[in-house]
Amino acid sequence: MPPPTPLVMSGGAREQMIDVVKKYAQPLNMYIGILLVLGIIYVGRIPKTITFRANTFLGRSALFALTIFIAEAYSWNYALLMALFSVLIIAVAPRTFRESFQNTSLAGSSEDTDVKMVTEKNMWLVEKILKENPLGIEGSNVKTAAIQDNGNDSPNSTTSSR
Numbered sequence: 001m002p003p004p005t006p007l008v009m010s011g012g013a014r015e016q017m018i019d020v021v022k023k024y025a026q027p028l029n030m031y032i033g034i035l036l037v038l039g040i041i042y043v044g045r046i047p048k049t050i051t052f053r054a055n056t057f058l059g060r061s062a063l064f065a066l067t068i069f070i071a072e073a074y075s076w077n078y079a080l081l082m083a084l085f086s087v088l089i090i091a092v093a094p095r096t097f098r099e100s101f102q103n104t105s106l107a108g109s110s111e112d113t114d115v116k117m118v119t120e121k122n123m124w125l126v127e128k129i130l131k132e133n134p135l136g137i138e139g140s141n142v143k144t145a146a147i148q149d150n151g152n153d154s155p156n157s158t159t160s161s162r
Contacts, residue, residue: 029074036081043088048097055093063089114139 053059063086071079117136127134 029078032070032074033078033081036078036085039085040081040088043085043092046089046092048094051089051093052097054089055095060090112140114141 054063067079067082067086070082115136115138118134123132126132
């Protein structure tokens with residue numbers, strides 16, 4: 001008489017998880033493809049702060065690694081779309097990052113700063129409380145310009161004919 005075969009459990013949570021992953025793999029592939037196509041189409045709408053970060057060494061490394069991951073996990077078609085998205089996001093990234101109201105000239109230049117000597121003996125309340133005796137006050141000259149719209153960011157921009 002042959003020895004009895006040991007009982008082996010089949011099914012369980014492992015089998016169910018594999019079944020769920022197989023069942024939802026195709027919609028996930030479709031969603032990844034849709035996101036890549038939308039990213040390529042609307043790459044100009046991505047905020048400048050994000051595109052600037054994508055143009056740094058770490059950002060480029062992450063884009064490269066993500067392209068390789070998509071090539072390995074999905075297909076070469078999606079890898080090609082990811083590579084195109086990476087190139088486009090680097091192309092539209094600003095080379096330098098300046099905030100909107102940042103001073104454009106070098107700080108401390110003589111044309112930006114105005115120093116006035118204090119001749120009056122009337123002191124401000126803060127100067128009296130803190131017992132300050134300033135010799136001069138340094139102020140910055142502010143230059144303003146009208147708002148210019150040189151970009152064509154809005155697809156709905158229209159001009160009035162009136």
